[in-house]
Amino acid sequence: EVERLIGLGKVAVNGKILDTPATLVTRDDVITVNGKPIGAAQATRVWRYHKPSGLVTSHNDPGGRPTVFDALPSSLPRVISVGRLDLNTEGLLILTNDGELSRALELPQTELVRQYRARARGRVSQLQLDSLKEGVTVDGIRYGPIEATLEKAKDTADTEGRGPANLWISVSITEGKNREVRKVLEHLGLTVNRLIRLAYGPFQLGTLPVGSVEEVGPRVIREMLAAHIRPENLPTGNTVSTPAPVPGRRTSAPIVKGASGSAMSDPSRKPSRTRAAEAASADGGDTGRRAPKGEGWAKAKPKFEHSKTFKPRERTAPARAEEGDRGERPKRAFTPRADQFIDKPRGAGGPRKPGGTSSKSFGDKPAFGSKPGGKPGGRPAGGGFGAKPGGSRPSGGGGRGGPRGGSR
Structure with missing residues (x-):
């Protein structure tokens, strides 16, 4: 893009239009594009992205297929990818806002290991995979050393006779040429x-959800990538603005390119409720109620249905002669059981005393008076708890038998 702008004569350095991209500039130079100065260089930032299958690693696809950058969260700044992943390849994709860092990490000279996990159909031995350690030439293209390990193999043929079942192979490469893993395994x-790509250099896919993006911390960038970043672009601090993974935009629906070239979601892929409401509104129907079923719909069959109809059992003729018609049967008298408590029948109750409860006098309880039966009332004279009649116990002493209240 920069080379295109330079070819159009829209880039100038210190007021002079550039005619070649091979120009050395410094931090003190003033660079303008279409007469507008560009801002100072931003600190280098890096993201991990779990690319799903079915996305093209390109900013613009001539065939109109959905791209990785169409699926990225809108909150991300403009980024570029470190290398590419094929349309049907999934897994870890490194994103950055630093073009120089992207080119440096793509070079084979950096010898960054790319780890993959491949599922393939066919038969292969570990001895055949070990032969890849010395490199291999496929269709005239020379590939460097490849580490491949057979994880699981099922040598038995499937029931439909299509040959051996799937097997998993771990593959590690350092070059990352176009479709390298697929071509080498097809050669076998x-x-x-x-x-699935599991790792790219020091970065691991881990448990990052499919379609999500997570920013790498500044401290990790300084420790792992400082040799490939200009000192003035090294990030500072130890935190990121979005520490948690950010889910990407929905990519299950095809991405349609508008007249301006920008990506927009297919209008026909609106949520089902929205589509149903719009359809009902267009037909003039009630959107709050479900439309009646048309012809051809059958009533749902009950989960359980008896095979016969149940009827009440009819009484026999002797029983009807003895018991008579149930509607004219006399009412039986109630006889309580011997072991059953039956309260006495309660009457309607007599009339209340005149004045109700208000005629009862209230006040202090009267003093000791006479008791029924001619018994004397009150306490004996001398009141209180006087001396008890003595018995055989000694009256003196300070023991337990002594009088209460004595000195101790």
């Missing part, structure tokens, strides 16, 4: 039907 007679 395997058909790769799934390919």
Whole structure:
């Protein structure tokens, strides 16, 4: 893009229009594009992205297929990818806002290991995979050393006679040429039907959800990538603005390019409720109620249905002669059982005393008076708790038998 702008004569350095991109500039130079000065260089930032299958690693696809950058969260700044992943390859993709860092990490001279996990159909031995350690030439292209390990293999044929079942292979490469893993495994007679990138250099895919983006911390960038970043672009601090993974935009619907070239979601892929409401509104129907079922719909069959109809059992003729018609049967008298408590029948109750409860006098309880039966009332004279009649116990002493209240 920069080379295109320079070719159009829209880039100037210190007021002079550039005619070649091979120009050395410094931090003190003033660079303008279309007469507008560009801002100072931003600190280098890096993201991990879990690319799903079915996305093209390109900013613009001539065929109109959905791209990785169409699916990224809108909150991300303009970024570029470190290398590419094929349309049907999934897994870790490194994103950055630093073009120089991207080019440096892509070079084979950096010898960054790319780890993949491939699922393939066919038969292969570990001895065949070990032969890749010395490199291999496929269709005239020379590939460097490759580490491949057979994880699981099922040598038994499937029931439909299509040959051996799938097997998983761990593959590590350092070059990252176009479709390198697929071509090398196909050279061994395997058909790769799934390919996942697990690591790129020091960065791991880990448990990052599919379609999500997570920013790498500044401290990790300084420790892992300082040799590939200009000192003035090294980030400072130890925190990021979005520490948690950010889910990407929905990519299950095809991305349609508008007249301006920008990506927009297919209008026909609106949420189901929205589509249903719009359809009902267009037909003039009530959007709050479900439309009646048309002809051809059958009533749902109950989960359980008896095979016969149940009827009440009819009484026999002797029973009807003895008991008579149930509607004219006399009412039986109630006889309580011997072991059953039956309260006495309660009457309607007599009339209340005149004045109700208000005629009862209230006040202090009267003093000791006479008791019924001619018994004397009150306490004996001398009141209180006097001396008890003595018995055989000694009256003196300070023991337990002594009088209460004595000195101790």
